[in-house]
Amino acid sequence: MNKRYDSIRPAMAAVAVIIMLSCAVSAAAEQPAFPFFPSQARTASGKPVKHTDYESPEICSGCHTDIHAQWKGSMHGAAFIDPIFQALWKLGEKETNGLTNNLCGGCHGAVGVLSNELTFKDGEFHAPDIAREGVHCDLCHTITTSSFADTPNYEPGNASFVVAPGSVKRGPHADAESPYHETAYSKLHTSSLFCANCHQVFHPVNNFHIERTYDEWKYSVYARNGIQCQDCHMMPVAKAAETARTLKKQKNPGQSAPMGPVRDNIFTHEFVGGNFTVTEILGNKEHAEAARQRLRSAAELSVDTASSVTSGAMASITVTVTNVGAGHNLPTSLTEVRQMWLDVKIADAAGKEIFRSGSLDPKGDIVNDPRIFNAHALDKDGRDTLKPWEIASFKYNKTIPPKGSAIENFYFLVPADATGALKASVILRYRSYPQALANALLGEKSFTLPVFNMAEKEISIPVKR
Ligand code: HEC
Ligand code: HEC
Ligand code: HEC
Ligand code: HEC
Ligand code: HEC
Numbered sequence: 139m140n141k142r143y144d145s146i147r148p149a150m151a152a153v154a155v156i157i158m159l160s161c162a163v164s165a166a167a168e169q170p171a172f173p174f175f176p177s178q179a180r181t182a183s184g185k186p187v188k189h190t191d192y193e194s195p196e197i198c199s200g201c202h203t204d205i206h207a208q209w210k211g212s213m214h215g216a217a218f219i220d221p222i223f224q225a226l227w228k229l230g231e232k233e234t235n236g237l238t239n240n241l242c243g244g245c246h247g248a249v250g251v252l253s254n255e256l257t258f259k260d261g262e263f264h265a266p267d268i269a270r271e272g273v274h275c276d277l278c279h280t281i282t283t284s285s286f287a288d289t290p291n292y293e294p295g296n297a298s299f300v301v302a303p304g305s306v307k308r309g310p311h312a313d314a315e316s317p318y319h320e321t322a323y324s325k326l327h328t329s330s331l332f333c334a335n336c337h338q339v340f341h342p343v344n345n346f347h348i349e350r351t352y353d354e355w356k357y358s359v360y361a362r363n364g365i366q367c368q369d370c371h372m373m374p375v376a377k378a379a380e381t382a383r384t385l386k387k388q389k390n391p392g393q394s395a396p397m398g399p400v401r402d403n404i405f406t407h408e409f410v411g412g413n414f415t416v417t418e419i420l421g422n423k424e425h426a427e428a429a430r431q432r433l434r435s436a437a438e439l440s441v442d443t444a445s446s447v448t449s450g451a452m453a454s455i456t457v458t459v460t461n462v463g464a465g466h467n468l469p470t471s472l473t474e475v476r477q478m479w480l481d482v483k484i485a486d487a488a489g490k491e492i493f494r495s496g497s498l499d500p501k502g503d504i505v506n507d508p509r510i511f512n513a514h515a516l517d518k519d520g521r522d523t524l525k526p527w528e529i530a531s532f533k534y535n536k537t538i539p540p541k542g543s544a545i546e547n548f549y550f551l552v553p554a555d556a557t558g559a560l561k562a563s564v565i566l567r568y569r570s571y572p573q574a575l576a577n578a579l580l581g582e583k584s585f586t587l588p589v590f591n592m593a594e595k596e597i598s599i600p601v602k603r
Contacts, residue, residue, distance in 0.1 A: 171288060174251050176237065176342035177244025178289055181252060182282055182302035189253045189266040191303035198275045201318065201395040208407040209275065211422030217272030218247035220416050222571065224263070225579035230527050231258050238527050239263075244297035245336045248277055252301060273336070279307040283326065284335050291345045294331060294352060295338030310405070317397065330355055333367045337471065341529060348515075348529050349473075354466035358540035359385065370465055372405035375428055379435035382463040412436075412469065412476070415570045415588060430590055433568055436463040437478075437538075439593045441564050446600040450554040453599070455562050457482065459511070460543040467537035469568070473513035474524055474532070477572060478592070480509045481565040482548050484599075487558035493550035502573030502586065509546045511536050524575055552601060560599040566592045 172178050173186075181187055195215075199206035209215055217223070223246055230238035239258060243251045243265075250256035250265030257264045268274070280303045286294035307316070308324035315321065326332050334352035341348055355361055363385045370378035377388040389403045414429040440458045447453035457480055461468040469476040484493040496508040504510060513535040517528040538544045552560070569589045571579075576587050 174240050174244060176241040177248075177251050177297045178285065178295070179244045179248055179252060179297040180285055180300045182300055186254045187249070187252045187301065187303055189249055189255055189268050192249055192268045192274075192276045192280075194268060195271055195275045201316075201397070202275075203396075204392075205394060205407045206275075209409075211417065211420070211425040212407065212409045213411060213413050213417065213425075214273035214409050215271065216416060216420055216422075217245070218250075218265070218270045219272070219420075220246070221419065222416060222576070222579055225581075226525075227263065228261070229525070229579075231263075233525070234527050241296065241342060241527075243269075245273075245339075247272055248297060248301075251297075276303065276307075277301070279309060279327075280304065281326070281332070281335075282308065282324075284331050286331070286335070291340065293338060293340070294334035295336075295340050296342065297336055299335040311401070314398070316395070328366065328368065330361070330366045330368075333371075337367075339471075339526065341527075344530060346530060348526055349471040351466045351470045354470060354539065358465060360465040360540060365465065367465065368405055371409050371411070372407065374406060375410060375431045375435060378432070379463055382435070382465070412568065413570060414590060418588070432463075433590055433592045436461065436468055437566055437592050438462050439564060439566055439595045441562060441595045441597045443562070443597065443599050446602045447552050447560070448602050449552050449556045451552055452549060453552050454547050454549045455482070455484070455564075455597075455599070457509075457546045457548065457564050458543050459538060459546075459566060459593075461538040461540055465540055467539050468511070469537060473535060473537050474515035474529070475571050475575065476512060476568075477504065477570075478511045478566065478568045479504055480546060481567050483563045484548075484550055485561050485563075486553060486556050487560070487601075489561075492553055492556075492560070493548070495548055496567070498589075504572075511538055511544060513537060524572075556601045557603070558601060560601060561596060562599060563594070563596045565594045568592050 195206060227242050230242060236258065239256060240251050243256050247265055247269045250269030255266055280301055281299045282302050283300045284294050284298055285300055286298050289298050306320045306322050308322045308327060310328045312323040330352060337351040339349035340346065365381060365385065365387060369381050369387045373388060373390055377390060381388050391402050392404045393400050394404050408425060408428060410425065410428040410432050412429055412433050414426040417425040417429060438460045441455055443455045469478050479496050481496040483491060485491050495506045496504055497506055499505045514533040515523055515529045516531050516533050517523040518530040523529060567589050569587050571587060573587050
């Protein structure tokens with residue numbers, strides 16, 4: 139060995155040791171970071187929970203009777219058993235060899251993941267009863283923090299919460315006293331960050347945003363005015379609509395338990411969104427009706443045209459859809475799946491249709507150059523996909539930002555023999571999924587998806603000859 143190099147050998151060895159050590163350290167640091175990976179859920183103890191650490195919602199209902207009744211029919215209560223979710227979850231299990239089990243389970247049935255008791259056998263997911271209660275009282279009220287600062291993208295999401303199940307129930311009132319459990323004030327529970335841990339979904343491999351309701355809210359006029367998710371989704375729908383209109387929080391006086399004080403504001407627990415389909419399937423009619431009311435409060439339509447049009451010539455109408463009521467984009471979250479679109483019909487004075495866009499064909503597809511306000515998801519090879527585990531990018535995102543508008547023009551030929559006035563009828567329609575997706579997921583049990591009219595407008599267009 140050449141003498142010249144001898145002198146640097148110890149130094150090289152030291153470098154090698156440092157490199158090995160730092161690898162070991164970073165491996166050690168990475169291992170326990172998210173023990174239920176790809177879910178980012180964590181326990182305060184660092185060890186899995188026992189499912190018996192959690193109390194059943196039935197126990198809470200003994201005193202928090204109204205809150206329990208509100209929650210029971212909510213999509214939080216149905217998050218695990220939701221048939222549409224179950225069908226897609228099972229498909230994910232098959233196509234990813236189980237990699238998505240904990241990812242999806244961490245938000246839709248966290249206790250099964252946190253206790254390592256979620257299993258898949260004979261074509262079904264199995265988990266303790268308390269996990270099947272979905273997003274339930276004791277899960278939410280024993281969350282202590284968000285670990286968003288430790289996530290790869292420094293964003294809340296993929297269940298980035300920390301749990302400490304036990305006798306301490308965390309809530310918004312520092313002076314709350316219960317004969318049954320301890321209480322602790324939690325600022326987290328009063329802020330959108332609490333919801334963000336579950337209402338943001340990232341692809342765990344490429345960290346691409348698949349659902350980003352919290353981000354949409356964070357840069358909105360609502361966030362700037364201190365209006366949180368809770369101020370709309372934990373309030374009766376009419377009060378939430380007033381909050382959206384005035385940008386001032388409304389109050390909802392009441393008692394959270396009969397032996398507690400009457401407070402000038404308590405939060406309701408229906409967590410109403412836009413899902414009137416699954417709530418209806420599961421028999422929760424009041425929740426379905428509230429979802430329809432919420433959808434009606436979300437958007438406004440205006441229709442404009444020239445003061446008159448000429449027979450035999452091309453003409454157009456302009457439709458503006460404004461998101462007046464949603465604290466995030468409209469629609470939000472599963473933007474590649476939800477369908478909000480314009481159904482436009484123009485008829486002559488005798489009622490004969492001369493133009494149509496956005497009608498449903500017999501298969502239930504939306505046809506005639508439809509204007510759908512959704513996002514178009516692609517997989518890594520640029521092919522269309524509706525499977526969350528495949529989504530690598532969006533080709534476009536046409537959802538409407540909070541207080542923002544979308545403008546669509548429709549061109550049509552005025553018939554040469556038209557007289558009097560034409561009538562343009564515009565309807566903003568919503569359904570939770572494309573019919574083809576529902577058919578594929580529910581198979582034999584498939585049914586015609588209900589469609590709800592969020593807003594409608596009619597104008598009359600005088601014809602010049
Ligand atoms: C024996 C009756 C009783 C039972 C059972 C009960 N609670 Fe309570 N709880 C109360 C009372 C009373 C309060 C205080 C209400 C107040 O001050 O407004 C309270 C307060 C709370 C708070 C604090 C709310 C705040 O205003 O900050 C939370 C959270 C809570 N309960 C959750 C639960 C959960 C979860 C369960 C079931 C695991 C449960 N409770 C079971 C009676 C009960
Ligand atoms: C998705 C999570 C979540 C679930 C599920 C949930 N809560 Fe809450 N709860 C909250 C949040 C967040 C607040 C506080 C809202 C605020 O102050 O902005 C709250 C408030 C409360 C309060 C304080 C009084 C009030 O209404 O403001 C009580 C008591 C309570 N919840 C009990 C329950 C019970 C009982 C259940 C089950 C039947 C339940 N919660 C289910 C998140 C949840
Ligand atoms: C970060 C938490 C989170 C993760 C992880 C997650 N989801 Fe969800 N999921 C949600 C939330 C929140 C909604 C409700 C959004 C809405 O209704 O607009 C939802 C809604 C859904 C729905 C629509 C249900 C309906 O009835 O319309 C399906 C289907 C679904 N998720 C499937 C999955 C699958 C499959 C996975 C795993 C690949 C998954 N989710 C992972 C939070 C999550
Ligand atoms: C532990 C995870 C978790 C937390 C925390 C959570 N959610 Fe959810 N939420 C879900 C999941 C999962 C669904 C979807 C269930 C489904 O559609 O199958 C959902 C559904 C909803 C829906 C119904 C959507 C629809 O399509 O109708 C609303 C509204 C909602 N959440 C609001 C909130 C708000 C507001 C908060 C914060 C106070 C919150 N959530 C906190 C997991 C969570
Ligand atoms: C100003 C009131 C307001 C605020 C603030 C608000 N929302 Fe909404 N949200 C609505 C309205 C209205 C709808 C129904 C229209 C729609 O589906 O987007 C809705 C719908 C939803 C849905 C169902 C979406 C779908 O079509 O499947 C979810 C999930 C949701 N909100 C979660 C949240 C979360 C999480 C936050 C906070 C980050 C939040 N919302 C803040 C008003 C609000």
